[in-house]
Amino acid sequence: MGWLQKLIGKVGGAQPTDWTLLDGLPDPGLGIAGKPIVPDQCYIELYVESLRLEKARRFATTFHGLIYSFASLARQGTDRAELASVTKPQNLATLGVNDLNRVITVSKRVMRPMPWRGNPLGLELGLFSIKSGNLLSPLVNYITKVSDLAGISVVTRLNPFVPLVLEGLDMIAGQTADSEIELAIDTDMSLVDSRLCALVARPKGTISGASLKIDPQDRKLLVDGKPLQAAYCVFSIRSSSMNPEWGEIPALKEAYADFTRAIMTGKHKEAEEALAAFNRQLIVSPDLISADKDRLKEKVKADLRDAFPGGGQSAPDGVRARFENRKLADLNLYDQ
Numbered sequence: 001m002g003w004l005q006k007l008i009g010k011v012g013g014a015q016p017t018d019w020t021l022l023d024g025l026p027d028p029g030l031g032i033a034g035k036p037i038v039p040d041q042c043y044i045e046l047y048v049e050s051l052r053l054e055k056a057r058r059f060a061t062t063f064h065g066l067i068y069s070f071a072s073l074a075r076q077g078t079d080r081a082e083l084a085s086v087t088k089p090q091n092l093a094t095l096g097v098n099d100l101n102r103v104i105t106v107s108k109r110v111m112r113p114m115p116w117r118g119n120p121l122g123l124e125l126g127l128f129s130i131k132s133g134n135l136l137s138p139l140v141n142y143i144t145k146v147s148d149l150a151g152i153s154v155v156t157r158l159n160p161f162v163p164l165v166l167e168g169l170d171m172i173a174g175q176t177a178d179s180e181i182e183l184a185i186d187t188d189m190s191l192v193d194s195r196l197c198a199l200v201a202r203p204k205g206t207i208s209g210a211s212l213k214i215d216p217q218d219r220k221l222l223v224d225g226k227p228l229q230a231a232y233c234v235f236s237i238r239s240s241s242m243n244p245e246w247g248e249i250p251a252l253k254e255a256y257a258d259f260t261r262a263i264m265t266g267k268h269k270e271a272e273e274a275l276a277a278f279n280r281q282l283i284v285s286p287d288l289i290s291a292d293k294d295r296l297k298e299k300v301k302a303d304l305r306d307a308f309p310g311g312g313q314s315a316p317d318g319v320r321a322r323f324e325n326r327k328l329a330d331l332n333l334y335d336q
Contacts, residue, residue, distance in 0.1 A: 065092030247329025
């Protein structure tokens with residue numbers, strides 16, 4: 001943590017005293033806020049919902065909107081997880097001065113589902129405007145591509161990407177004539193439920209959460225019922241009982257592939273040993289909550305019974321066809 005703190009001051013116009021974090025805004029019917037966040041009973045995700053830009057006015061040309069996030073949270077049996085993300089959603093790809101008067105609805109996930117192991121959630125969130133053209137546009141494209149690769153990896157494989165992402169952001173921030181921090185936050189949050197938050201370009205003490213509401217149609221921020229005329233970023237911390245990326249966990253994918261290969265031999269003993277190896281990987285996996293581990297264990301155990309009905313020592317004809325090219329994600333963990 002702390003990259004944004006080091007950055008503030010490098011980029012022209014950044015004044016952290018002019019930014020206010022408003023936590024726990026009322027949910028206007030989006031179904032996001034108020035869901036329990038309990039250790040080992042849910043996953044959490046981070047979404048940027050909407051934003052409004054202002055400081056890019058000085059560019060007098062087209063520019064990119066860039067969202068940076070860095071999350072640090074407890075991880076079972078190992079060091080804290082660290083996830084870096086830099087994204088340029090399509091509706092932030094190329095903006096002009098005329099876009100500064102409108103609210104941009106993003107609803108973009110910037111942190112993939114992670115098992116919640118307990119407080120705190122360390123969070124850095126930054127919104128940048130970057131002048132398009134010259135050398136910065138290719139660099140922005142490169143950093144977002146690297147971030148996309150990191151975002152689909154589990155945390156154990158993410159670590160090599162983090163320095164690349166941050167180094168690229170340092171290079172962008174160093175071009176003070178062509179980049180602006182619109183908003184930024186570096187904080188630790190204690191979570192008991194899911195929530196909607198807003199980071200607003202207003203001095204602390206000059207705006208209160210009681211006066212703010214989120215428009216359910218385009219998620220823009222309203223103050224006393226009228227659109228807020230300031231730069232802001234509405235974001236959400238969401239709770240979910242399901243991890244849609246469970247089937248992409250590398251250690252489990254590899255262990256399940258070994259299991260299906262053992263089934264393909266037609267030998268019950270080899271398949272049993274491979275199942276035991278899969279279960280060992282499942283027990284130590286930090287990327288699933290306990291309920292999902294139990295569910296997945298039963299799914300794979302059912303595969304063994306399917307391959308060797310009646311406890312037979314040899315697989316009957318037809319098993320190869322059923323298990324050939326079978327992948328972990330084919331198990332339909334949530335029966336959907």
